[in-house]
Amino acid sequence: MTDITASPYVRQDIVxxxxxxxxxxxxxxxxxSRLFNSPTNILLTILGALLLWYTVIPSITFLFVDAVWTGKDRTACLPEKAGFVVGACWPYIQAKLPQLMYGFYPEAERWRVNLTFLLAAVLLVPMLIPRLPAKGLNSGLFFVAFPVVAFFLLRGGGITGFGVSWTAGLLQLVDDSVISAGQALLNLSKSSAIGPLLWIIGQFITVVGTAIQWLIFPLTWLRDMIQSSSQPVWGDFAVTAVIVTLLVFWLRGGLRTGWRALVPSIVTFIGIAIVIKLMALDKGGLPIVDTRLWGGLLVTLVVSVAGIVTSMPIGIALALGRRSTIPLIRLFSIAYIEFWRGVPLITVLFFATYMLPLFLPGNFTVDGLVRALIGIALFTGAYQAENIRGGLAAIPRGQGEAASALGLSWWKTTSLIVLPQALRHVIPNLVNSFISLFKDTSLVSIVALFDLLGSLRASFADPVWTTPSTAFTGFAFTGVIYFIFCFGISRYSLFVERRLNAHSRN
Structure with missing residues (x-):
C-alpha cells in the first residue's frame, strides 16, 4: 500500500x-465599528466627549459632589460659611418640597391631595398594562368616576339635590306645557272654523299630558318618601338612579337584552352612594379649598391631564368634521381649527381668565382654574384634530368601501375600522402633543395659577433661602421632575406603538 504522507500533494508541516x-x-x-471607524466619526467622537466633559461632569459635580445636604437656612449654603465650594443647596428643596408639591394647599388637608394621587395611580397603572382584564370597567372608573371623586376630594364641599331635581323639574315643566297646550287648543276649537280638528288634537295632547303625570307620579312619590325620613339629597339620588337605570334598560334593548345592563347600573349607583356617605357629601362634605390655593405639581398634573383627556374627543370630532361632506360642518371645523391654531396659548389663557367674565351675566361666575382648563382644551383640540386628520388621510379608501359592502353604517365603519387604524398611525404625533402640553402648563402662571414652576419662582422670594445656588438647585430639581414624566410618556408610547404594529413586522 502506498504511503500517502510521501505524496507531494500532502502537506508535511502544521498550518x-x-x-x-x-x-x-x-x-x-x-x-x-461606530466611534473610530472613519475620520469623520473620530472627530465627532472627540467633540462629543468634550461636550460631555464640559457639561455632564460639572453638572454631576454641582448636584452631588459639591452639594450641601443638611442645613436649616441659607447660611449652610453660603461659600464663606461652608468653607468650600458650594454646589446644589438641597436643604432648600427639602424645606420647599411641600410648596412645590401642593402650592398653598392647607397643610391639614393635604392628605386629600395624596389620596387623589394614590387613586389615580391605582386606576391608571392597571389600565396601562395590556394583559390585565376588565379594561372597560377600568377606563370607566378612571375617565368618569375618578374626576368626580377627585373634584370633591380636592375642592371639598357637598352636593345639593345631586342634579336630579332638574330632571323632575324638567318633566314637570313638560307636563304643564303639554296640558296647557291641550287646553288652549280645546278652547280655540269652540270658535274656530276647524274646531273639530283642533278639538281632536287638543284631546290627544291632553291625554299625553295625563300620561306624563302618571309617569312622573311614582318618581315624585319616591322622592318625597325618602326625603321625609333622611337628607333631601338621597331623595334626588334615588330618582336619578331610577331614571338612569330605566334609560339604560330601554337603550340596551328593553326586555330582550336590556336586563343585562341592570346589574352594572345598580352596582354603579350603590358605589356612588357609598362614596357620598364616606365623604359626607350629603352633609356638606369636606372643607372647601379654593382653587387659588392650589399649586405646585398638583396644578401641573390637573391642567395637563384634563387638557389631554378633554382635547382628544374635541380633536376627533373636528378631524371627522373637516372631512365631512356636509358643507356647514366642514366649514365650521375648518374655521375653528384655523382660528385656534392662529392664536398663541398665552393669549387664550389671558382671554379665558380676564376677558371671558366680562361677557358673562353678572350673577354667573366660573372658577379661574376651570376657565384655564376650558381654554387649554379648546386650544389643544385644534392641534389634535390636525394630527388625527393626518392619520385618517393615511387610511386607504378601500377600507371604508369594504365596510360599506358588508353593510356597516358610517358610525360603525368610523369607530371600528377607520379611526382605530388612524390613531395607530399618529401615536408619535399625539404623544408629542401630550408632552408639549405637559410642559406648556407653566404658562398658567401668567393668570395667577401657581404650577410647579410658578411655585418654584414664588419660593425664591423667601429671604431665609436666598443664596447664589438656590435658583440653580430649584430649576435642576423641577427639570428632573419634568424629564421623568416626559420620558415616561415617551417610553410608554414606544411600547404601545411596537405592540400595535407587531402584526406588520417581518
Missing part, C-alpha cells in the same frame, strides 16, 4: 494559526 477575527461586539467592538 500556522490565523489571526483572531476583528471583534465587532461589546464596548471594544462599538468603538472600532
Amino acid at each position: 500556522a494559526e490565523r489571526p483572531a477575527p476583528v471583534k465587532t461586539t461589546g464596548f471594544v467592538g462599538l468603538m472600532r
